[in-house]
Amino acid sequence: MKRRHFLASLPALAACRSAQDPASLASLPNLRADDRTAAELAGEESEWRAVQDAFAVDRSMVNFNNGGVSPSSEPVQESLKRLTAEANGAPAYVMWRLQDKRREEVRTALAELLGTDPEQVAITRNTSEGLQICQFGMNLERGDQVLCCDQEYPRMINTFLQRSRRDGIELVRFPIPVPLTDPDEVVRRFEARITPRTRVLLVSQVINLTGQFLPVDAVCALGRKHGIAVIVDGAHGFAHVPFKMDELDCDYYATSLHKWLSAPFGTGMLYVRKERIGDLWPLMASSESQRADIRKFEEIGTYSLPLVLSILDAVRFHQRLGTVNVHARLTYLRERWAQRIEGDPRVRWNTDRSPGRAGGIANFGIEGVDTAALQKHLWEDHRIYTITIRHRGVGTDGQELPAEAPLQIDGLRVSPSFYSTLEEVDRFGAVIENVLEHGLPA
Template identity: 35%
Template sequence: MTKRRTFLQQVGLMAGAFSANSLMNQLHAAEWEAAERRIGNQLPEAVAADEDYWSVIQQAYTVNPNLVNLNNGGVSPSPRVVQEAVSRFNQLSNEAPSYYMWRILDQGREPLRYKLASLAGCSTEEIAINRNATEALNTVIYGLDLKAGDEVIGTKQDYPNMIQAWRQRAMRDGIVYKQISFDFPIENDAEIVKGFEAAISPKTKILHITHIINWVGQILPVKKICQMAHRHGIEVIVDGAHSFGLLDFTIPDLECDYFGTSLHKFLSAPIGSGMLWIKRDKIEKIWPLVCNDKPHSPDIRKFETLGTRSFPIEQGIGEAVNFQMAIGSKRKQERIHYLKNYWASRAREIPGVRIHTSLLPAYSCAICGVSVDGMTPGELDSALFGQYKIHAVGIVWENISCVRVTPHVYTRLADLDKLVLALEEIAAKKRKG
């Protein structure tokens, strides 16, 4: 019954993506519908390993065939439909900027909010569209009324822009910013929840948590942390830069209070796009980061007075949502998890190679850390690029030291075979000295 419902939901979402005037419709309708028909009502877990299906998706991207890009955790490319939408809106804007941007393209913001809200499973009145996760999360960090002595708990494994924002608040307002530290990978929800709970004091007002730790891909049990925090009367801010568009969830399901994300990572939206979600009854009390004539309005749009920004980039997000819906979030999550385990489960058998991330779907999806004994992350990163033209990224941050590898839906198995071969050769060379 559930399987059937999921399938019907998938078909319903596809219909939305292929609405009459969508670029998706013009570029992909026939071949995607054929691919969809061929896989029938197979479960997403089974489709994850269907190379014929995914080759249709791979062809929708325009990535450089001579470079294996495995740093999609940094920023992801957009498929052709999204690139074409941006360039079409850009040309239009330049015909008469103030007319086309403010009178024509501006009309697209509410339909876009509706699309993003459908994908996030929430009300349109809880979604603000902005430029990136830093802007979304800094809006909440600087917008909360906190007084000297109030405590905020984060982790040493959070993203630097958020750590620095909290430190700045500590400097300006005298709040106390405490950071706990985890030794990832951890395959135990209770251990993570307890780690946060142990740091709580009567002065704690906020927990700041990262849904997927960018350095090493650990997924945190957000809902359980939020439930625990709420029992203590504490609000939770979630940094979802890497989870939105990758994991199949709705934001209200997380039970958090605030959620910020970039859309140019796993959603493959135009570079420079982001989103802020605030639980409806909390909107009123958050000050906008950029001025607004009604700073205590309960209208989420008060966070969008950004001044002149790129309308083509903003409107291009719509095609990225179409693209996501046509694949289906669950299917995408299963595929990317399959790709990560495809290489990581083989790499961990190579003598001298270590994997720094869980292979279990509850604790990781796309991002995975790898190291070779006797090599620094910088050395391994350079060897991968220098000798094999595999682009990943060396990470040295707090207690984490590895190379971060992140595939995306366009990644081919041949690219990952090349990565495993490269690791075999590099590790063998190192062993021989």
């Protein structure tokens, strides 16, 4: 085949055009253009049904662990399949000569959703990678201190603990109240531990154990006041919590796109404030000429461009809905099951559900009912998938609490998604009501 004919036959060329025209997204309601408020739209079933239908999930089970990892919608899966097939036609040519050109579109789309300049946005594989770029890439010296609460994600704590064994930095952890009814208490606890040796504050936008939102804006302001860098773990924040990065005013922010954005598995994003890029070392080496370029964090060898480009479809899907509406819907679903059981005094909330303090995720335990047994009952008898959270943490002295100390958190973490149905939420609520009335089956 002549080269010209070969190129013309490559489906990738067509793909570059068709991806501009996401016709399959047209079935979704355009909630962002709707005159109704987010609170009104949250209970508008006819609108959300089209969203539910766009997810080909296994409805023979109820998946309420979307906080772990979320499914992609059909349009996103279709795009990934199509782009992968095209790339396999001639990988080195299609991925590196054609598809790679569109990577900047992804960066721009993500930056727009995040509310910042694309030159501060790197595409990564997940939150862990983005955060570790910051945690390992900052210049820290023996004796420098890092502060965080003890409910940070274990991998991120382990990253700093490893750095502490290797480089002699000190990780100072502290407990925070459960449930967190006064968010300012977190800021006070950070501030009380700041010393002349404090270099970094690590804070989650949403605690993974409970779904509790933390006052990250106030922690960023605290860092700025003291000249201390702030790393925000946004694993559960992006596409879940309405916020704009430039208003948050943080130094480093990492998230996974396979959680609340429902992008393909193994996609993430890292924000680094422009002035901080030059001094942050990438995990994999890049050239000196890239020193101040956000793209240096993407020098990771061969990986899937189809995966990266499919992020665009997930962004477009999300933009039909809007983060404010997604947040309101998730809050609505959470309250639908939570209000059924909140009147029972045996229900212990590990999440403060006051407005604006949590979204789709909540955590509760039942006095006298073993959490793991409750989770087993939900799964084995009702095919409802949740997870048990048991967390002991550290004492006020920052030391790990002994095994005999009471747990800080012992409860079920429940995370429906915006594609979950009311019937699924009600089925879950009914099971818990039944357990409250009759106990677990023998």
